[in-house]
Amino acid sequence: MDEKTLKTLEFPKVLERLAAYAAFSYSAALARELRPTTDRQEVLERQARTTEARHLLSVHDEIGVGGARDVRPQVELARRRGVLEAPDLLEIKNTLIAARELARSVERQEAPYPQLQAISARLAPPPGVVDAISQSISDRGEVLDSASPKLAAIRRELKTAHERLLSRLERMVNDADTAPMLQENLITQRNGRYVIPLRAEFKGRIRAIIHDQSSSGATLFVEPLATVELNNQWHELQLAERDEERRILAELTSRIGLHAEAIQQVVDALAEFDLALMCAKYADDLDACEPVLEPFREQENHPGSTLLLYQARHPLLDPQKVVAIDVDLFEKTFAVVITGPNTGGKTVTLKTVGLLVLMAQSGLHIPAQSGSKLSVFENLFADIGDEQSIEQSLSTFSGHITNIIRVLEAADQRSLVLFDELGAGTDPQEGAALARAILQHLVRRRITCMVATHYPELKAYAHGAPGVVNASMEFDVKTLRPTYHLNIGLPGRSNALLIAQRLGMPGDILKAARTVIDPDELRAEDLLDEIHHQRDRARQARAEADESRREAEKIRAELANRLEHIEDERLSILEKARQQAQNEIAALNREVEDARRALSRTRQPVEDIRELQDKVEKLEAETTQPVERRRTLKTPEARPLRAGDKVHVRSLGMDGKVAAIFDSEVEVQLGSLRVRARIADLQRPGEVEKPAPEPEKKRASGPSAAPENVFYPSPGMELDLRGQRGEDALEELDRYLEKAYLAGLPFVRIIHGKGTGRLKELVRKALRRAEHVKSWMVATEPEGGDGVTVAHMVTE
The missing domain is CATH 2.30.30 (SH3 type barrels.)
Structure with missing residues (x-):
């Protein structure tokens, strides 16, 4: 990819923002070195990696490479047989531990992350290195006594020698004969040896070696001859300790050197994983999405490229203020001519398109709406901004032309070319002719391009040339301010006379100016004014129609809701009446039966009773008919x-x-x-x-009989059965699984506790037989371990 274009489009600034999410310096360096790739398969893999990382962070936002450091310099020193200090070894250990913990975190995830798992497979630290460093180096970066038996013995002797030396000095300091000769009753150090502060006038009264004196000369710091040998022993043991520590560090460094390549691989993998997490975090903050990457297609008179961006936003501008644009190159279009006023957003539009292409091919999600599509271009060229060069004695126009020549030589059908203010900086007539010729050259070679210009000649060319389309940046003539919206299909208008009129330019001057303009151009501008006016009226009418439709839908929904409530009340009243009638009929049945028995005992005829009983049965049949719900107002689709x-x-x-x-x-x-x-x-x-129907009416038989498009409330993601008896727990479990299945829950957690294990066995035996449960598994330790069972529900 063209490096000059990367700087022109400010791609390094995007990488700096990406690097701000780094957990350690190596991944930050990888972010700054990130470059777009032209291999479509590699781009797809990078995009998939970012998508996986975003999903992983959404379910496990604490995951990361905390504790990792860029230990490549230390590992390289070990490879060259240098000796590492204890803090360096501690950094290597912490980095390897961070890699091990990250790999375990990825392994514990239920969802598949093929791209991230491929990286985490390289995170395994070489065996024995972490344990060896942990045994020898403390968390404060000090060599431990456990590093070697010899070191432990030396330190024991050192402690004894130190205590003996200080004890002897303390006796001297506190001695009644010696104390008056001392400046203070204290023990201090000079040149690594313990001394006492002797007053200068008592020099020679104590046999000693002078090591230092105070700035005033009033105090001499002396080492009594009685403690010289003790000081020597203590110092010798210090040297022995230093040599043994050095030997231990050299041994650990040697082990690091033996595994240098493996450790380097771990650090590389950590940086790659952190880079994926950085891309994910940056995408979340940008509210970005994964673009659809289309291959170049075979098409006559067309390069076969795809450039379709919905609601695209410049990633470096304030998200609260930036105006989103739609860039839609139609199936037969591959060149765009953008016209509009200065500061109207043409340059930002070109930079937005270019930056989003670079981001997509670098594996970054783009700040655009879902469904945006891009081709993987083999190169991208941009000529934007001031190309003046003092060193080369080039004017702005010369600088632009030099750059354009370079682009035309290098671009091909798999390239994207962005030209800003093509042909500007020179005589307007010659500049327009040159700009049109350059554009014709690009179109003839079928190179995907976007060109921003002021020249009306390019509008006319774009209107008639196959594969080329006009576009314009909107300008509000009422407020005299640009709106920064891009319109594909309509050329921009020349607003100079209209702006001058609104600002109060005298009418005779405006009239004289119009007489100079070519009548054909005036007619074209008037036609454009009418097109834009009619389009604005159509937009306003559509907005009003959409608002009216939304209001109508809202009112219709409210009416449907009211009718539903009225129907519910009607059904409730009729159901109560039906229930009351059934109760009265049941009482009547009991009275008829009592009468029949009384007549039977007195041997009286029961024909009249039978006739009455038939009427009661008829009434009973009528009251048992369910009350049907009337059809209410349909809500619009x-x-x-x-x-x-x-x-x-x-x-x-x-x-x-x-x-x-x-x-x-x-x-x-x-x-x-x-x-x-x-x-x-x-x-x-x-x-x-x-409202959800009763459970027995929800399904016929089996899990697949659950009705669609009906909302069933969720019973919650977990059920706590602790403390319940076996039969009661199983009944509640059965009801809960039924509700969870109907609500469409993907999985549920059954909390049964550990206890004696009886309830756990009953629950898991029931889950094996449950028709709504696809499989079950023991929860992980952080989720409750063996006291919790996770059941995966049948979802189809």
Whole structure:
């Protein structure tokens, strides 16, 4: 990829922002060295790695490479047979431990992460290195006594010699004859040897070696001859300790050197893993998405490229202020001519497109809406900004032309070319002719390009040339300010006369100016004005229609909700009346039966009673008919879900925003968490939830009989059975599994505790037989271990 273009598009600034998420210096360096790749397969792998990392962070936000350091210099020194200091060895140990913990964290994840797992497979530290360092070096970076028996023995002797030396000196300091000759009753050190402060006037009164004196000369720091031998012994043991520590450090360093390649591989893998996490965190902060990477297709008179960006945002601008743009090169279009006023956003548009292509090919998710599509370009060239060069004595125009010549020589059909203010900086007529010729050259060679210009000649060329389309940056003539919106398909208007008129330019001057302009150009500008005016009116009418439709849908939903409540009340009243009638009929049946028995005992005819009994049975049959729900007002069919729509995830009871849409699932952003949910599990704001029918009416037989498009409330993700009797617990478990299946929960946690193990065995035996349970497993230790069973539910 062209390095000059990377700087022109400010790609290094994007990498600096990425590097800010690094956990240690090596991964930060990898981020700054990140470059776009032209291999589509590699780009797909990089994008998949970022997607996996985002998903992993959403379910395990604490995962990372904490404790890791860039220990490559230390490892290289060990390889060259140098000797590492204890803090260096401690850094190597902590880095290897961080790698081991990270690998274990990835292994414990239930979801597959093939890209990240391939990296974590290289995180295993060489055997014995961590244990050897832990046995010899403390967490404060000191050599431990346990490093070797000899060191332990030396330190014991050293402690004894030190105590003996200080004891002798303390007796001298506290001696009644010696104390008056001392400046202070203390013991200090000079040149690594213990001394006492003797007053200068008593020099020679104590047989001693003078090591130092105070700045005033009033105090001499002397070592009594009686302690010289003790000082010597203590110093010799210190040297022995130093030599043994050096030997231990050299031995540990030698072991590091033997495993230098393996440790280097671990550090590389840590940096790669951290880079993936950095890309994920940056993508989350940008609210970015994974682009769809389309291959170049075979197409006549077209390079076969794809450039489709929805709601694209410049990654370096304030997300609260940046205006999103749509860039949609139609199936037969590969060149865009953008016109519009100065400071209208043409340059930002070109930089946005270029930066998003570079980010996508570097493995970064792009700040655009889900569904954006890009080709993997083999090169990207940009001529944007001031190309003036004092060193080469080039003017701005000359600098641009020099760069353009370089681009034209290197670009091909697999390249993307971005030119800003093509042909500017020279005579307008010659500049326009040159700009048109350059654009024709690019189109003839079928090179995907976007060109920003002021020249009307390029608008006319783009209107008639196959594969080329006009585009413009909007300008609000009422406020005299740009809106920064990009319109594909419409050329920009020349607003100079209109702006001058609104600013108060005299009418005779404006009239004189219009007489100079070519009438054909005036007619074209008037036609453009009319097109833009009609488009604005159509936009306004559509916005009003959309608002009216939303209001109508809201009112319709409210009416449907009210009718549902009215129907519920009607059904409730009729059900109570039916129940009361059934009770009265039951009482009447009992009275008829009593009368029949009385007549039978007196041997009286019972024909009249039988006739009455038939009427009662007829009434009973009528009252047993269920009350049917009347058909209420239908709610209108909702439009298809789009990225950015607000939804409620029923099974989780949480509100979120649609981030991406797949065939039968939707990725929803719930705060910092991203989850996938079935479309049937989502509810839009304002939708009416239907009450769930009784359990026996919900299904016919088997798990597959559960009705679709009906909302069943979630019973929660876990059931606590601790302290319950076996039969009661199994009944509650059966009811809970039924509700969890109908609510569409993917898995549930059954808390039964450990105890005697009786309840645990009953629960797991029941789970084996349960028709709604696909499989079960013992929970991990952080989740409760053997006291909790995780059951994976049948979801289809």
